Amino acid sequence: xxRCPDSNRSVVLVVDDDDLVLMSTxxxxxxxxxxxxxxSNGARALAxxxxxxxxxxxxxxxxxxxxxxxxxxxxxxELRPELPIILATGYAELPxxxxxxxxxxxxxxxxxxxxxxxxxxxxxxxxxD
Numbered sequence: 001x002x003r004c005p006d007s008n009r010s011v012v013l014v015v016d017d018d019d020l021v022l023m024s025t026x027x028x029x030x031x032x033x034x035x036x037x038x039x040s041n042g043a044r045a046l047a048x049x050x051x052x053x054x055x056x057x058x059x060x061x062x063x064x065x066x067x068x069x070x071x072x073x074x075x076x077x078e079l080r081p082e083l084p085i086i087l088a089t090g091y092a093e094l095p096x097x098x099x100x101x102x103x104x105x106x107x108x109x110x111x112x113x114x115x116x117x118x119x120x121x122x123x124x125x126x127x128x129d
Contacts, residue, residue, distance in 0.1 A: 013059070014058075041067065060087060086105050
């Protein structure tokens with residue numbers, strides 16, 4: 001699998017309340033050449049987005065206690081409207097009120113799907129399908 005072209009500059013925030021999923025997703029992204037920042041909940045993720053302008057994309061789980069991935073995405077867009085967000089979910093469909101700017105990555109995913117989703121998110125001028 002190819003490494004990301006801008007690996008020295010591409011920082012991805014990964015948000016998941018499951019430590020094993022968080023660790024494995026971070027390791028996969030690291031293998032792809034991204035620098036990874038981790039958060040185990042929405043509140044921590046929001047704090048990181050607010051204080052770290054080097055973050056170029058957020059990948060978040062949907063089903064989390066306290067703040068869902070959808071709620072986190074809406075809050076992130078208020079802070080940094082330009083930041084691409086990938087919602088990783090095992091649900092077949094997102095709720096009807098899901099924002100159109102969200103990219104969806106179906107769980108379980110493999111390295112090629114993850115690589116494609118993140119590469120598309122961090123590409124300049126990209127927008128979700």
